[in-house]
Amino acid sequence: MWKDITSVYVTQASYLTTSVPNIIFNQTVVGELVTASVTFNYSNLNDEIQLTHNNPKFTLNKDYFGNGCGDFGSTSLNITYSSDVVATDKDTIALICAGVTKLFIPMEAVCGKKSQTITWNQNLENLIVGQQVALTATATSGLPVNYSVNDSSLATIEDGILRVLAAGDVTITASQDGNANYNAASSVLQTVIFGAAINFVVDGDTTINDNVFYTTVTIKPGKTLTIALSGNLTTNQMTFEVMNGIIGALDWEGTINAQNWTFHKIITNEDVYHHLSLPFDYPVRDIQSNVPAERWRYGIDWLVREYDGSIRAEKGANQGAWTKMSIDSTLRSGRAYLIGVSEDVDLSFVSTSVNKIMPVTVKPHPSARSVNAGWNYISTGNWNEFQGSVKLSNNENLNYVYLSNDNARTYTAYEMSEVCISPFTGMFVQIPDTVNGISFEQQQQKAMAPKVKLGGQTCKVKVSLENTTCGTDVAALIVNDDETTDYRINHDLAKMLSLSTRPQIYSLGAETKLAYNALPFDAAKNVVLGCYFPENGSYTIKQVSLSGDILSLELTDTQTGIITDLLAHEYTFEAAQGTNEGRFVISVNKNANISTAVSQSKISGVSFCSENGKLVVSGLPTGAEYVLFDVVGRVLEKGVSESDVLLFHPEMRGVYAVRVVVDGVAEVLKTIF
Structure with a gap:
C-alpha cells in the first residue's frame, strides 16, 4: 500500500x-x-x-x-x-x-486482526452407522477448526473424529472463532443423511478386494473371509464365532482396521475340556460369560488348565501335567489351553488389537528319558487353515504333531507335512532340546518333505487298525540304516494312549509305545505291535501308505499263525475288548522271502515248503489234523493225514500257511509258493 x-x-x-x-x-x-x-x-x-x-x-x-x-x-x-x-x-x-x-x-x-476463511470439500455422503471418519476442514489462518452436530443422538465428534451413531439427517458445522490476531471465520455447514448399520455375516466363503466398511463383521464357524492384497476392511467389531471347536478362518493379505476383535466361544458340552487359543494375550480374570456371577466362580464353575511339559519330563507321561492356572495369570498368544465349564456357556474374549503373525515359543523340558522330554501344547498362530512346513529354530522341520479327536479326550499323531490344521487349534509337539521357537510357513500345496535328512534309502509304511463302528487308528515304521533303535525326538514319536471308544495301534520300541518308529532295516523284522480294541468284534489291519522300495510287509498273527503280506492283502480278525501286546508282529522286507511264523518247531521233523509247483508238508505222523490257509486267512483245505507227506496244488502264487495238530500240540508253518 x-x-x-x-x-x-x-x-x-x-x-x-x-x-x-x-x-x-x-x-x-x-x-x-x-x-x-x-x-x-x-x-x-x-x-x-x-x-x-x-x-x-x-x-x-x-x-x-x-x-x-x-x-x-x-x-x-x-x-x-x-x-x-x-x-x-x-x-x-x-x-x-x-x-x-x-x-x-x-x-x-x-x-x-486478519480475516480468515474455512475450506471444507470433504464428501460425507454414504456414511453408515458405526462408521468413523476424520473431518478435514481447514482455516486459512492455520488455526484448528471446531465441529458440532445439531443432533448428538445421531453422531458425535471428538478430536475431529465423526462417529455415526444412528441413521437420519444431521447438520455438521465447521467453525473457527479466531484469536488475538484473527477474526472469526464464517461457519461452513454440511447436511448429510446417515445410513443404517451394515452387519456383515460371513456365512459362506467370501473375498474382499476393495475398500469397504461394515459396522460389524461376524465370521461363522468353518467359513473363510479372504482379504485380498488389494482389499482394505474397516469395521467397528470383528467377531469370530467358535462352536464345537470349529472356528471361522481369515485369509489375511490386505489391510484390516478393526476397533475391537472378539472371539465368541460357545460351549455346549460341559462334560469335557475344550481347547482355547487366542491371537492376543488375555487375562484369565477378564474372560466374559453370559452366566450370572453367582454361577461363574473360578475353580468351582469354570477352570483353565495349562500343559506343563516339565512335569512329564520329571515324572513321566501319566503324572498329570495339566495344571490349574491362577485367575491372575494371562493366556498368551501362540499357546493353547484347556477350559472346562460346569454348564452350557457363551464366552467372549475382546481385544483392541491382535497379532497378525503370532510367535510360537516352546520349551525343551530336558528329561532323563528322551520319550518324556520336550513336550509342548501350542497353537499354529495362524488365522486360516495351515498346510505347510513347520520350521524349528534349529532349522530342522517339525515332523509330527498330535491333534485332538474329541475335545482333548484322545489324540491322534500325524505327520506335519500331511495334515491340514484349523485356525487356533491346540496341538501337542515334541521338540529337541536345541529348539526354543517354531515358525509356521504357510504353503499352497502340501509339502512332502522327507521326514529327516538321511544318507541311505528310506522306506516308510503306515498300517491302520479299523473297526466299522469304532473308527480307525494308524501306526508308522520309518526304516533307514542311518536310524537307530533308540528313541530320538523328531525321528520317533511316542504314542499317546487312552482307553476310549477308538481303536489304537502302535509298535513297541526300546523305551515306549510308538506312533512313529524310526529304526534300521535289520531291526525292522518281527516288530511287535500293540493294539487296543474298544469292544469285542471284527477288526482289520491294512497298509494305508507306502514309500520306498519295500517288497513285502509281513504281518503275523501269532494267535492264529496266519501270515499276511499287507502289500497285497488286508487282514481281518476277531478280537476281544481290551489291550493286546504281542499278538501281532510285523516285518519290513526288502525282498519277498517270508519266514515261518514260529521260529522253533513244536513238532519234531515237520516241515512245509514249495517244491516243483506244489506245496509240501512232510514229516507228519499218520492221523495228524491239518488246515491250509491262504495269505488272507481263508481255509483252502483241511483234513486228517493218511501218510507222512501232504501235497497241495494252489491255483495262484502267494503266501500260504498250514496248521497241524499232533497229540494236542498245534504248529503253524508258512511258506511262499
Missing part, C-alpha cells in the same frame, strides 16, 4: 521551513507489509541530512540524503510498516543536520 505525502522544502535560509505532514497507516492487518512515501526538496545544504527513528516496526529505505556541499535537489523516502500482533504504533522521523534536529515527521499505524 503506498501513500502520497505532501513534499517538504528545504530552503537556503532555514533548510526546512515547510510544514511537515503526519504519516498515517490506518488500514493494516497483522502480518501485512504496507509502504508510504515522502519527498524532500532541498538546496544549499552545508551538511548531509541524517534520518533517525526508534520503532523497529517502521523501516526507512535510507539513512541520509544530500552531501553538504551547497547542493540542491529532491529525494524520496520510503517507509514500510508491519506488525505480527494487533497494535497501535507511533514513531517519529528526525531530520538532523550538523548535529542539530531541524525537522520531525510523526508516524502512526493502526494494525487490526
